[in-house]
Amino acid sequence: MDQLATADMTRGVASSNTTFPPEVAEGLQRLWRHQDIDGASSDLVYKVLHEAIVMSILPAGQWLGEVQLARLFDVSRTPVREAILRLETENLAVRVPRRGLVVSKITPKETIDVYVVREAIDGLAAALAAEHASPAEIRNLESINEQFAQAAEVNDLAALAEINLRFHEAIVQASQNELLISFVKHIHRLVRRFRSTTFAYPDRAGSAVEAHRRLVNAIAERNAELARQIAMEDMATARQIRITMLLDERDPARLAASETSLVAP
Numbered sequence: 001m002d003q004l005a006t007a008d009m010t011r012g013v014a015s016s017n018t019t020f021p022p023e024v025a026e027g028l029q030r031l032w033r034h035q036d037i038d039g040a041s042s043d044l045v046y047k048v049l050h051e052a053i054v055m056s057i058l059p060a061g062q063w064l065g066e067v068q069l070a071r072l073f074d075v076s077r078t079p080v081r082e083a084i085l086r087l088e089t090e091n092l093a094v095r096v097p098r099r100g101l102v103v104s105k106i107t108p109k110e111t112i113d114v115y116v117v118r119e120a121i122d123g124l125a126a127a128l129a130a131e132h133a134s135p136a137e138i139r140n141l142e143s144i145n146e147q148f149a150q151a152a153e154v155n156d157l158a159a160l161a162e163i164n165l166r167f168h169e170a171i172v173q174a175s176q177n178e179l180l181i182s183f184v185k186h187i188h189r190l191v192r193r194f195r196s197t198t199f200a201y202p203d204r205a206g207s208a209v210e211a212h213r214r215l216v217n218a219i220a221e222r223n224a225e226l227a228r229q230i231a232m233e234d235m236a237t238a239r240q241i242r243i244t245m246l247l248d249e250r251d252p253a254r255l256a257a258s259e260t261s262l263v264a265p
Helices: 003-017 022-033 042-054 066-073 077-089 108-132 135-153 157-175 178-191 204-220 224-250 252-261
Strands: 093-096 100-103
Touching (some): 042 077, 066 077, 077 100, 108 178, 135 157, 157 178, 157 204, 204 224
Antiparallel strands (some): 093 100
């Protein structure tokens, strides 16, 4: 056997023996145990991997080893292969030369693109909710925003980020437009991958509480255009803050200045 063939075999053995970091393996196994497993299917594997990416259990750049995942979930390689190929089609995984599929990164441009889309979709959802929301759905929006306000009082950033998504999901549910609902759910899966929240920015949480209150009032008053305007303006504010945060991450000096001089509009 020549030296090149020996080297190839060595790389193959090393790759097959590579394991996930303990915290990643534990997180994946925890998600797998929580599934209602009835046989091994690619859908179940996909669901676990997708959730792990959204929750950052599988961080950007993490290698998705087919053999290792099959061993971790105690399934054959076929459902794992199908699941990670599905992640690739959804741009949650990318191919890297000599490594295979890894969890994709969200670039700054992609982050801003999400906000541009959210601004349009949130405006449409708010307008439709003003036309279709039931009294019970309006009361639910008020309740969610009260929870949001409570989280803002104690500066619970994780709760603020999650409750905010719940608030907007409740609005789109009230729109009674199934296609729009599916779009928002997809966008929110991307948002949950963001490493930080705009509610960490000075005064952002407080301004969002007030914007939500005005939005709920507009929906309750059946004022579709006002609801659209409020929703779009609030998301435009979030987009500008996100741009500032992305610039701060690239420039530590700018970050230090922003902590004292920049306030959300």
